[in-house]
């Protein structure tokens with residue numbers, strides 16, 4: 066009996082295999098990639114991924130302890146670099162570390178989008194600066210710093226917040242009133258005041274707020290580090306801590322915050338990094354179809 070057990074352990078350790086797949090070989094700065102780990106045997110604990118000196122816990126795919134996933138953001142300002150991710154897991158009581166190289170490539174975003182906004186919203190008064198900083202602290206505390214390990218969108222694919230024309234893509238480098246430079250951290254959709262705006266997936270409303278730059282904004286937690294938010298709204302249609310389904314009306318578009326004309330600014334933050342929201346949705350849906 067003892068011998069049989071020893072033989073069995075030997076066989077499983079020889080033939081047990083862990084496969085790690087990345088969604089991309091070349092990853093555009095400002096976008097998201099996925100790490101998938103598949104094992105022949107159940108893992109006793111969730112693997113970790115180390116990327117740029119930060120440790121992220123992988124999450125099971127549908128509760129299966131043989132399959133894990135992780136979506137990771139590439140910061141917009143990280144351009145053309147060779148990086149490594151390290152995947153760490155325990156197999157047969159041994160800690161295994163695997164290094165996988167990744168290439169971060171230039172997204173070739175538009176370089177000179179010229180934006181005109183009211184002067185007071187570019188050169189901030191002391192009062193506005195204090196307000197803006199306070200707002201960020203609230204949002205960080207209530208939203209960005211919290212990572213729920215549960216996938217709140219689960220089996221539902223990401224959709225669009227409104228069916229209309231995209232007027233400004235994610236990543237465009239921007240010049241405000243001829244000076245302040247930044248980049249466009251979301252996707253803009255044409256939407257006249259009062260257009261219904263839909264949640265792009267299942268989740269929970271975590272914050273409803275009127276912000277200096279973003280105007281009236283709704284934040285939705287989708288779990289596992291991902292939040293979507295919908296800005297410049299005219300009116301809210303949801304309350305904090307409310308559970309919502311993809312396609313529920315979260316509010317109506319407007320012209321609040323730092324903008325000149327009405328539109329919807331739709332954004333996604335993953336581990337407190339703004340990423341291309343449409344690319345994130347597409348990747349999420351691909352992984353859902355392929356591995357779930």
Ligand SMILES: [Zn+2]
Pocket residue numbers: 233249250251252253329330331
């Ligand atoms: Zn925008």
